Amino acid sequence: MRFRLTDEQESLRDGMRTLLGRRFDGAALRAAVAAPGLDRELWRELGAAGFFALRLPEAVGGVGLGLPEAVLVFEEAGRALLTGPLLATHLAAADVAGAADGETVVARVDGGLVEWLAEADVVTEGAGDVSEAVPLRSVDPLTPLHRVPGVRAGAPDPVAVLLTAAEQLGTAVRACELAVQHARTRVQFGQPIGAFQAVKHLCAEMLVRAETARAAVYAAAVTADPLDVAAARLLADEAAVAGARDCLQVHGGMGFTWETEVHLLLKRAWVRSQRGGGVTQSEELLAADLLG
Template sequence: MRFRLTGEQRSLRDGMRALLGRRFDGAALRAAVAAPGLDRELWRELGAAGFFALRLPEAAGGVGLGLPEAVLVFEEAGRALLTGPLLATHLAAADVPGAAEGATVVARVDGGLVEWLAEADVVTGGAGDVPAAVPLRSVDPLTPLHRVPGGGAPDPVAVLLTAAEQLGTAVRACELAVQHARTRVQFGQPIGAFQAVKHLCSEMLVRAETARAAVYAAAVTADPLDIAAARLLADEAAVAGSRDCLQVHGGMGFTWETEVHLLLKRAWVRSQRGGGVTESEEKLAADLLG
């Protein structure tokens, strides 16, 4: 099966990339690390661009698109390491007033964890006793976490869009690794000329493109098993790809002046959403044994 984006889908993807490139580039990412917090102005701009209302019917004031288009914009968000409870606000667009427009920030309980609880205007997903939330020390400085009682079964759409974000991060890791391999010179030649570095970059690309095929296919079928498989492949592509990107950069990859370590930390945190990898593995295993 071949997947080819339509002209409208390419325009949507390119438009979101241009918006994020203008409003949340590398300098803005590092500034967010230095001064953590939710940019409400950017949040409203995302709302105006239709990020949160993308899957709402036009009759309800939405854009009227579907899961394939949502996957494309979440992939771009993952590529840019965009901060904030994007998934929770997108899922709440139909039910929480102001969420679709970006006027209301929504957090969501997911497996007993909540991202961006302190910044949220509304908490969804069976939060239980939110005042009893316990702050956690997040490995990702751009994703504050709380543990709360409650939390229901993972939403398949949430799992798929998380996979899309992981795909975007995997793609970004591959881009950064290749760029560094072309420009970093050792022993009189770019390090990309060395076989070990070539292998790392090629493996990153293979993982990312395999995950892309799975995520795009799951967006078309919306089948829970396809979504589970896509999640596993996307998590692997993001985590392993970020680690390989770190290896290509060497000691520089560990420094706070680069974004490489942020890719790995975000991939780790996202991998715990929606029941994490274990939930998807159990779903696939049950189908095989059933």
């Protein structure tokens, strides 16, 4: 079976990439690090573009598309390192007034962790009193975190897991792009570092991991099978974390500095890997199926 994007899906993906390139480029990313906070104007623009209402029926004002299309836009968000509780607001679009059009920012309790609690208008999911939430020092400066005492991780939502995998895929793709770009332009010993075998291998491995994850994520978006989603999550997390690490290696010491965005890719991949029960629950689901 061949999974090929339709013309409409390609237009959707390209449109989202154009929007984010215009509204959340490298300069905006650095500005967000320097002055953390949610850009409400951008949030409303995402709402107007249908990001949050993508899977809602047209009869209730939604776009009327499905999970495959949602995967495409979340992949672009992950590629751009777009900030904010995107997943929580998207999942709440059908139930929380104003979420679909970006007027209401929604945070979500996920296994006791909450992203962007201070900026949220509404908090959904999970038990516990968010008024007792304790701020955490997040490894990712672009993802503020709180922990809600007494809340344990429940069964993961397959849609949330898959869309997180899509974001991880986008970050893995961006890491590969940055590594290849640097390998082509950085010169050592009179030639681009991409001419050296060790660097070639790193870039090739990043590409293979990203494309393998892409195939798994796209297939899971079509089948919506929990086992396919779990496998896609494992592959996407590996592609994002390992890809960002390899991208750091290609950049050398510069990759660890604020001069580049490479370290932000790794930090965001680490934080996302804890969502939806993390990779552990996906591993347990696949293991149970194999043993059963």
